[in-house]
Amino acid sequence: MMRRKRRSYFSRRRRRNDLLFYKRILWVFLIPLSLGLNYLTEKNPGITERIFSGGIYKYYAIGLGFLTEKLPFSLMEMGIILAVPVFLILIVLWVRHLFYEWDRIGEVLQKSFWNVAAAGSILFFWLTLMCNVNYNRYTFAEISGLTIQPSSTEELYQLCLTLAEEAVQLREQLVLEGLEDEEGVFTLKEDSIRELSKTAAAGYRKLGEQYQQFAYPTIRTKSIFFSHQMSYTNLVGVYCPFTMEANINQESADYSVPSTICHELAHYYGFMREDEANFIGYLVCKNAGNLEYEYSGTMLALIHAGNQLAAVDMERYTELWLYYSDGIIADLRKNSEYWEEFKDNKVMEVSQTVNDSYLKANHQTDGIQSYGRMVDLLLAYYREGREAE
Secondary structure, three states: HHHHHHHHHHHHHHHHHHHHHHHHHHHHHHHHHHHEEEEEEEHOOOHHHHHHHHHHHHHHHHHHHHOOOOOOOHHHHHHHHHHHHHHHHHHHHHHHHHOHHHHHHHHHHHHHHHHHHHHHHHHHHHHHHHHHHHHHHHOHHHHHHOOOOOHHHHHHHHHHHHHHHHHHHHHHHHHHHHOOOOOOOOOOOOHHHHHHHHHHHHHHHHHHHOOOHHHHOOOOOEOOOOOOHHHHOOEEEEEEEEOOEEEEOOOOOHHHHHHHHHHHHHHOOOOOOHHHHHHHHHHHHHOOOHHHHHHHHHHHHHHHHHHHHHHOOOOHHHHHHHHHOOHHHHHHHHHHHHOOOOOOOHHHHHHHHHHHHHHHHOOOOHHHHEEEEHHHHHHHHHHHHHHOO
């Protein structure tokens, strides 16, 4: 009788394991479902805007963001730190399982493969639904009504001069506010990233009055504890759709921090394209009603426009530098000196390759170079301003 019960127990347990195994195989079908969803939303940006970006994603962002922002640390960073020991523990347990099930090694390896495939499929579907689909929404140019058109080198040069003049004026005001160290480099009044993000939240509230896509509560950004190590990846900020967190490299140059905060928060609002997030970040900084933010946003725009000018006319780009004040040059030099330490390392190469591939996979065909397209939006914005005068 005891033997029969034992057989019955192991038989039921095997059936449960088999059922679980087949369920995991079914999870793998989330991959073609994700690809199909991405294709349909790409072909129907209006539906993407209303149902996903302005619906499913929006309420997911509000709900999860409300929970994770309460944590005083970055959940994303904690996950990355714990990933290595957890992975090693799982490998040890898996090898131990192989040892005890050596007589069924083929079956164990097969189940292990499908377990990994199922987990990967779930993560891929999650990333698609709560991040990648947003690449297929209306562009910010379409939402804002800004007209993107070809521009001459002269128009680009005039944009750079305008931005340089604005940056110089703002930098002089910052000196009067005492926001400069003994080396003549701009320093933020507030050190805390979470406190700095309050101003960004106010800026997004103002933007929400103009565009309904931003008319919901934002989240506080978080500083990365291991920011120095993060610098090896050449990243000043990173948005995590799995945790709804905007994470900032706190070792970045002070002039770049406010605009980086606004850039990462643009991703939180579902604008995943890097060029658009830069421009939205610029708009928020410009209208935040805060001198530090205005300077940071103007410097962001000036650097991007200047880089584009350098690509088409190096002589005029060199001439542009004659308009920079000593304070602006000091800020740029300090930033360059910091990043020189991390130049040409393998971690940065891998990070840029992964980032470039991800952007291209989401139809930013110029990869990392697509960041330069922000200039088209800047040109359209300033052109519209001149025509309104």
